[in-house]
Amino acid sequence: xxxxxxxxxxxxxxxxxxxxxxxxxxxxxxxxxxxxxxxxxxxxxxxxxxxxxxxxxxxxxxxxxxxxxxxxxxxxxxxxxxxxxxxxxxxxxxxxxxxxxxxxxxxxxxxxxxxxxxxxxxxxxxxxxxxxxxxxxxxxxxxxxxxxxxxxxxxxxxxxxxxxxxxxxxxxxxxxxxxxxxxxxxxxxxxxxxxxxxxxxxxxxxxxxxxxxxxxxxxxxxxxxxxxxxxxxxxxxxxxxxxxxxxxxxxxxxxxxxxxxxxxxxxxxxxxxxxxxxxxxxxxxxxxxxx
Amino acid sequence: xxxxxxxxxxxxxxxxxxxxxxxxxxxxxxxxxxxxxxxxxxxxxxxxxxxxxxxxxxxxxxxxxxxxxxxxxxxxxxxxxxxxxxxxxxxxxxxxxxxxxxxxxxxxxxxxxxxxxxxxxxxxxxxxxxxxxxxxxxxxxxxxxxxxxxxxxxxxxxxxxxxxxxxxxxxxxxxxxxxxxxxxxxxxxxxxxxxxxxxxxxxxxxxxxxxxxxxxxxxxxxxxxx
Numbered sequence: 001x002x003x004x005x006x007x008x009x010x011x012x013x014x015x016x017x018x019x020x021x022x023x024x025x026x027x028x029x030x031x032x033x034x035x036x037x038x039x040x041x042x043x044x045x046x047x048x049x050x051x052x053x054x055x056x057x058x059x060x061x062x063x064x065x066x067x068x069x070x071x072x073x074x075x076x077x078x079x080x081x082x083x084x085x086x087x088x089x090x091x092x093x094x095x096x097x098x099x100x101x102x103x104x105x106x107x108x109x110x111x112x113x114x115x116x117x118x119x120x121x122x123x124x125x126x127x128x129x130x131x132x133x134x135x136x137x138x139x140x141x142x143x144x145x146x147x148x149x150x151x152x153x154x155x156x157x158x159x160x161x162x163x164x165x166x167x168x169x170x171x172x173x174x175x176x177x178x179x180x181x182x183x184x185x186x187x188x189x190x191x192x193x194x195x196x197x198x199x200x201x202x203x204x205x206x207x208x209x210x211x212x213x214x215x216x217x218x219x220x221x222x223x224x225x226x227x228x229x230x231x232x233x234x235x236x237x238x239x240x241x242x243x244x245x246x247x248x249x250x251x252x253x254x255x256x257x258x259x260x261x262x263x264x265x266x267x268x269x270x271x272x273x274x275x276x277x278x279x280x281x282x283x284x285x286x287x288x289x290x291x
Numbered sequence: 292x293x294x295x296x297x298x299x300x301x302x303x304x305x306x307x308x309x310x311x312x313x314x315x316x317x318x319x320x321x322x323x324x325x326x327x328x329x330x331x332x333x334x335x336x337x338x339x340x341x342x343x344x345x346x347x348x349x350x351x352x353x354x355x356x357x358x359x360x361x362x363x364x365x366x367x368x369x370x371x372x373x374x375x376x377x378x379x380x381x382x383x384x385x386x387x388x389x390x391x392x393x394x395x396x397x398x399x400x401x402x403x404x405x406x407x408x409x410x411x412x413x414x415x416x417x418x419x420x421x422x423x424x425x426x427x428x429x430x431x432x433x434x435x436x437x438x439x440x441x442x443x444x445x446x447x448x449x450x451x452x453x454x455x456x457x458x459x460x461x462x463x464x465x466x467x468x469x470x471x472x473x474x475x476x477x478x479x480x481x482x483x484x485x486x487x488x489x490x491x492x493x494x495x496x497x498x499x500x501x502x503x504x505x506x507x508x509x510x511x512x513x514x515x516x517x
């Protein structure tokens with residue numbers, strides 16, 4: 001057994017990881033049960049930032065991610081949009097990533113078209129789409145949005161979209177929400193939007209796990225709310241569903257909580273593997289010392 | 292000349308952006324520079340496409356190792372490009388039925404949507420998902436408590452791994468309120484908001500302070516000091 005573990009083939013590890021992820025997915029899918037979540041202060045702050053807005057307030061949602069990180073970020077994007085719809089905010093979508101518009105399309109279809117069909121495109125929500133230039137785009141639209149965005153994503157002139165009236169720059173939004181998978185993303189929004197206009201632009205964000213540690217230095221002044229990875233999404237999802245989900249919430253609004261199951265087992269597997277590897281390492285070291 | 296002119300343009304752009312940040316009257320200059328940047332970024336897509344073709348066509352023609360992948364890359368690139376640019380299979384916009392290419396190229400069922408939904412999306416998601424397998428394997432093979440620093444790193448990793456799941460709450464929920472800070476989920480928050488924040492801020496400020504004198508001495512690459 002010892003020799004087997006010492007020379008453990010990586011294919012066994014791959015198999016264990018496959019089971020660690022797929023078995024919880026199957027069980028949670030079958031039973032519908034999830035682990036309880038206790039929201040942290042950062043999730044509460046993110047929730048409050050949207051909760052404090054009044055009906056009709058404009059909110060900018062920048063979806064800066066792609067399908068690679070959709071598994072981690074789509075649940076929080078869904079929760080952000082549901083929360084905004086429940087609050088009857090005017091939602092403006094944009095993207096700094098080339099496939100961001102597809103992410104926006106997905107969320108619009110999943111949340112707005114299916115659960116809020118009364119919301120009208122151009123009146124209650126609009127997708128102004130993707131522009132290349134990363135932080136260059138932010139730098140321009142913080143002072144003049146129409147300089148870059150002359151049409152929406154479908155090609156309709158901005159001047160013909162009713163809800164664009166009174167919106168001239170990012171400073172006109174009551175809140176900016178960024179869902180980010182890397183560059184360009186939350187860091188650039190902090191540096192090029194919030195930092196030059198700290199009194200006029202308020203930002204909250206949701207990001208991938210690897211990005212979160214790099215964004216903590218901006219909390220709380222430049223970034224009052226941050227959802228880190230699927231855990232942050234699950235906490236925020238709980239807050240949104242507790243208030244707006246009703247007695248039997250749609251499973252699509254519980255996606256982050258469902259994904260915490262596979263995450264729990266996968267994390268425990270990694271801990272077991274590291275402990276096991278270190279036990280083998282020390283046994284080997286002792287044997288070497290004896291010989 | 293080939294090197295001097297781009298350097299001068301870069302320096303001018305940087306100078307204008309710095310001035311525009313600190314002097315409100317010159318804010319418009321910064322906006323103009325930023326718009327130039329956005330135009331250049333759009334052109335970079337074309338350059339990027341050209342570069343991709345150049346590299347992979349050369350690799351395929353030289354029959355270099357892995358040339359088959361280059362052929363697949365070029366074919367996938369050209370297919371997506373022609374379907375997207377040519378708006379192949381796009382239905383007319385209901386508002387302008389007389390214009391055959393006026394519809395949305397991302398419309399459900401269109402060839403571009405099909406490429407995105409059934410090729411790009413599953414491929415990129417698979418690449419990212421494979422990280423879980425490689426991380427597990429790497430953790431088993433490389434993570435050894437060889438010295439005090441490694442033990443600290445290992446301990447922190449365990450706390451974060453457990454604290455980001457329900458296991459953290461479950462394992463230490465029995466601790467009394469007086470030891471609230473020792474519950475794993477709270478230790479995770481402390482590590483992230485105190486140690487991580489302090490370390491990251493130190494690195495950021497250190498880099499900023501370090502870059503200035505290096506650039507001031509005229510070094511071309513602040514990272515390698517070359």
